[in-house]
Amino acid sequence: MTMPMEATIKGPNDQASEEMWHAIDADRVLAGLDTSRSGLGSEEAAKRLATVGPNALPEPQRRSPILRFLAQFNNTLIYFLLAAAVAAAILGHRIDAAVIVAVVTINAIVGFIQEDKAEKALAAIKKMISPRAHAWRDGHRVAIPAADLVPGDVVMIEAGDRVPADLRLTRARGLLIDEAMLTGESVASEKHDQPAAADAPLGDRLCMAFSGTLVSAGQGFGVVVATGERTEIGRISTMIQGVEQLTTPLLGQINRFGERFTWVAISAAAAIFAFATLVRGYEWSDALIAVVALAVGVVPEGLPAVITITLAIGVQRMARRNAIIRSLPAVETLGATSVICSDKTGTLTRNEMTARRIITAEHTILVSGSGYVPKGELTVDGREAPAAVASAMQLIRCGLLCNDAQLREAGGHYVVDGDPMEGALVALALKAGLNPTLERASWKRSDEIPFDAQHRFMATRHAASPGGQVIFVKGAPERLLTMCASQASRDGLVPLDQAFWTEQIARAAAEGERVLGFAVRSPARLSDQLGFADLDEGLAFMGLIGFIDPPRDEVIQAIAECRSAGIVVKMITGDHAATAGAIARQLALTESPDVVTGADLDATADADFTGVVTRSDVFARTNPEHKLRIVRALQAAGAVVAMTGDGVNDAPALKQADVGIAMGHKGTETAKEASEVVLLDDNFVSIVAAVQEGRTVYDNIRKVIAWTIPTNGGEVITVIMAILIGFTMPMTPVQILWINLILTVTLGLVLAFEPPEPGVMQRPPRPADAPLLSRFLVWRIFFVSFLFTVGALAIFFYALGSGLSVETARTMVVNVLVVFEIFYLFNVRYLHTSSFSLRGALGTPAVLAALIVVIAAQLAFTYAPFMHSLFDTTPLSLLEGAVIVAAGVVMMAVLELEKFVMRRVGLLRRLEP
Template identity: 40%
Template sequence: MAETQYSERAHPETEPAVDWHARSLEETYEELETSEAGLDSQEAADRLDRYGPNEVETEAGASALRIFLEQYTSVLIWVLIVAAAVMAGIGELIDAGVIAGIVVLITLFGFVQDYRAEQSIQALEEMSTTYAMARRDGEKTEIDATRVVPGDVIFVESGDVVPADARVIESSNLRVDESALTGESVSVAKTPETITEDVTIAERENVLHKDTVVERGSGIAVVVETGSETEIGQIATAIEEAEERDTPFQAELDRLGKIIAGAVIGIVTVIGITELVIGDTEPVQVFMTAVAVAVSAVPEGLPAVVTLSLALGARRMAEQNALVRRLPIVEALGSVDVICTDKTGTLTEEEMTVTRLAANREIYEVTGTGYDTDGEIRHDGEGVNAERVGELLRCGMLCNNVELGRREDRDDESASGDGELTYLGDPTEISLFVAGRKAGFDHEDLRERYPRVGEVEFTSDRKRMTTLHETPDGDHVAYTKGAPEVVLERCTREYVDGEFVDLTDERRAELERRNELFAEDALRVMAFAFQPNGPETVSEDDEQDLVFLGLQGMLDPPRPEVAGALEGCLNAGIDVVMITGDNATTARAVGREIGLESARVVTGLELEEMSDEELADVVEDVDVFARTSPEHKTRILKMLQSKGHTVAMTGDGVNDAPAIKNADVGVAMGIRGTDVTEQASDIVLLDDNFATIRDAVRQGRRIFDNVRKFVNYFLSANGAHVLLLFSGIMSGAGLVMTPIMFLWINVVTDGIPALTLGVDPEADDVMERPPRPPGEGVITERIMSSIGGIAILITATLLPLFYYYNQVVGDLVLAQTMVFTAFVFMAIARIGAIRTRYGLGPFSNNRWLLLAIAITLTLQLLVLYTPLSVLFGVTPLAFGHWLQIGLVVAVFSILMAGFVALQDRYFDRY
């Protein structure tokens, strides 16, 4: 019977999910064939074999073979392979070997980088191994969380990661942070009570969910679902079914490869037919020449430049705490025009900090940020004795469940209890704890002198918490904290400089206004009160006739670098949209502080009331979405994409994963993010920092610039190859260069120096120009004009040179040698001209380019003045010949400068 039940439960398509929250504990035990005593080891082992490990079935990491084979999916790679095969077929084994070597180099570049990225992701997953405390054979036993099975009874306490979905059996002040699953920023109190209504996941207070975090308290629960059957597992399964999409750049490269492949076929056909019809060259020579020109027209260096640029960009990003999971996504970030970002931890420090106090009818500032205890209490810019607000801060520390302890790495065999000092508890309570420590309170001494003897716990309905303490003189004092409106309505007096003052209606109105002013400054506000002569026991009925102590305002401060990063994005024409679960007032204030001036803030409730047409009308005008859920993220994303935007989306929770998966660039948080979110992402931010996204955008734009430089250079030079050859044939002058000369230029000038363009530094204005329009590819109208214009200029300057030496001097070999050598120098001049347009010196800021040019010139001289000259069919040049080449190259450079200036009048800079 049990096996049949579990078999059905293992296949959700055959049976609806069980509503465990609606079942009593007795019904749960019966369904799972277990009890509060848990399982014995043998039964647990049997169930582990039956249901498999307690792991979410995310997409398996790519194998080394798969990563390698994926490098051969590019059309350009296959054009090169065909070209190598053709050259080998006609006996040109050296040329075939060169092309094949380039193919191997390109694919190895891509393989190494992609493999490293995959290994890094797997390392991150291994670091996230969790453990569970379960009752096995009647004893509490620590086990690997992957070995937890349905029916296990588990124990959880503050700081634990919940290992599986489980029905609560017992709870003691148990609160769980479920934001990774539900998007709710407020922790949830858990109880064993049965819930009979149909409620959402966020409202199932008697169920624990896998990979959520116990914020405080402790509890016992029985495991009801494991692995892919958990709520988090079902989301992961849905994400795997989402279709993988090529980046815009991958699509552009594929399109470019197809265009070039078609052009190559056309070039071979036209040149071959023309020469055979009107020329007198041997057919074999014609075929070899056509193949040589066709091969030189294929930008075999393009994949290498792209891969080199992307790999170097990915390496720089890794050094800046961004792990790239797919190389092409680096460039895709450079084309993003909207970034949808979380607030907490990405724009902010994710360390709540008390910054302002209201007590004694005065306002006090608290210096310092985060959990660092360096700071002081100030009033009107001057430091004050902390005892002036001592009772307020004492209340914040005592009516508080934060623990100060040390955490060790479980896998560290050398751990000795000296792990990192850390705070365990709710971030809001931690901020109160730290504020007290800044004032000089010793938490251990304070709790020893005021031991807690009773508590009325905080719940979302009560919005307050009260603790009862014994005083050093044997009396009792009760401290209360909570939402300002809730605490104020239970106060009748106020504590002002050690005196008890009646709390009048006018004073209540002042405090309510003070609360609003704090909130408008992005502060989360809590009110504090006490009963100096408290009862011996405390209950909810005793939370009356309180004495108001004051307010503490806290915030999650923006990261110091975010304002500059945001300004950089805005200057680059990238809209930044904050999507947060915080209320609209706080979200607006944080946005204002970091420079995100929103024309409109839209809440999740307003979003739900909007039709798609209404949202489409306003989505581009909204900078802040507040009180949102993860589902809202996906809707916002799709609406922006429908408006033609390229969107980067950040996220950390499991429910963020669908939006990240469907974004043009999905960015997961490496610190706060879940495994499911990381698997769905393209980039993992190891520091969860928005500034890292800005840096990635800069890298993407630099990479695309470098690819565009190469394409501009290569295609304009190769256009000259074709036009020069075709013009020579059509004019009756003959072959201006031999096939091996064309191939040599292709390797030496288009290969070695051109590849170094991939490591060029960024242009000065890279983050000052708007993103590329969605339909703009690598080849622009300006580059198209360059292909034709430069081809004409090179042909116009070299053809007369060839005619003179071939027809007038009567030396065909010398004529071809002069054109051959001059072409090499013109290609180098062309590189300098292209770099100048990007704000770089012709040959500066790139030592690899200088080295490549030196190698190119050295190799050319070796061809001219060594026995290689016989192989290449060239003749050594005299000094006078070099002067003539210098003059021709100078004329070409002047004409090219004029042509570039003419382009500047009609086209954009790039």
């Protein structure tokens, strides 16, 4: 027996095999794979295993830890910082060199820890492959390692099993498979062995069982049609490997800033060195010392560390709001998010089925409440209707008794043991006032016909008082209508109104509801065992119950907040279009949600794809490729995309997105490993909270930059002016080192702790290509650097003009620069509003603590004898100290006046992105 070549190399969804296993009869599948219902022989199986390889996913290629660590240093700004550290060490500035090296090393360690996310995602997928399988070999049932399965093997699966390979079912008895990890559907899929349409989406291929999915109920037999990386789950792992890790907006901007900054700094240093030696006649060693002083002043060596700390603080804040960050840069990227692509089930909805509507021949009864909590009202047209509820009580009782689910309370939550829709029927009975325990005792079940995907209904027989018997049936309404000749009404049994019920089923489906039908028979004569013959006549249709996975109440407000923040929310789900559209309308996703299906996307030309994705609000019946293409199309349109998901099918899109967000409770390990953010409460509201924190983090990073660069700029320009004009250096290199050292570890960190500014979620997201340094910040850098330079030189020449020594003048310059930086810190905490307020004056605990440390350090720098010998400083008089503080007050007043004028003339709006 030989296996056809296409079976050895093609999976059920490869282009060449789209005669497709799901679209052809089971016997033809067996013949095409050269096998039979009794399975393969051991020798043939061994040959096939040698040809196709094991039923396992390939091991990811991993770089050695040393190479991954060294790769963290491949950055232009890092190169420049390391060069500055070497220069500082050569010239004796060992403390400065140690600080720079420590900052670079910390950044490398953080990157090293976060780097291998893709490999972990692949490893998590591999864990979902079943370790053992029940297969038929040589005509006997044997338990073999799942890795040994080959195309053509016949496998048995039953409740509790994880499907070991992609199977074309040859027999199914009551088989229900939870495929949420692949399709996103909240209800287990009912399987059978009949072919599906050739173009059926993944969720509608009911004759297929896919590797890694979980059997919820029943039993099935199937022939293996794909193994390893050729399975659906294998194709997803291949897609994950093919997704390149994106650089976040902040990292991209910092990298570009570092490259430009490095070349400017190198060019400036070379020019200054040449000017000092060739024009001013400096000895080369003196010129080199001056240039090193310039480098020590200009390099913002603390900036990477402060940005890392700012991000880390954002991580802590988000954790308190149920969002766990797995990658530091994701904190900032959340703040730039302009589109959130959200899964429906469990994120926007509760992932708990709820009976929403009861339809009888006379009434439509609406049921309030959500989830499995047995609290709610049954109303007609918004009013209590006891008579209508009483007339529907037998239908509700049927749903409770023709039912195997149990509803119980655990940890303050109601959970279902059994099918979710049956659990919703138990909750409905409780809302209607029925006691499940008493009802099941009074109407004792004597026999049953279990649900089967072939006959699509369940029937149970119960003892009814006084001494009678009753049969309750529930199932697919279309199937039950073909079994009934009459219907229940207030006047007793009347002829079945087929057109009425068909219209009601269509209406419920259009509103996104899943519908079950219910029927009853009170037989005069019963067989010993309940069988299909007992349902051939006398069955009366009682009505319909519509179910929906309700949206989370708090999500509606969160989506409204997203709209006010300029963030577009798009729903991507594997569920049906009608269901997705109904949920979107309930959530007020947009005024009129535009729904497209995966089939619509497949039919869309590549040139039109981005436009369709940008315009559409809801994407239904999507598969992993659709989700990945949607995310890429939105990114191509310039959006910063956050993608949520919980299943294996979401993993490629989660990794592709700028921010992947996985569910913590119901999410698979694969989804978590492919994401940057994990939500502890699986709630969309936590995403919105994380976006707010992300915007706050970005604001604080901009404040850090707006404070750091001008203060360094003031020091640098002061040194450059001394070299260009030829007067005595206002500061020595070791004094510049002191300024950088004391401020980097104090004031340089406190802006990371700033709380959100008012209105942070009332402004649109910044453009994806917005520069790190806006025109306003560039203006601020030059303007504040100018003020610092003028102030420092003014103090220096004031001191010399007053007859003070050069040492005293330099001590005053160092102190005035520190005072300037303290006052400027209070100014920069509010870039767009006035700092002259009680909140602005008091600061935060972090600001006040840093202020105390800086003041104490400067007093020691100025008055401690051991500091005089280290830094060549002298004590200052009270008058000299007052002059320094007065200079700081003047600078603060000038900066606040500048801010006020810019607000009044509208320059702030025009200069910000």
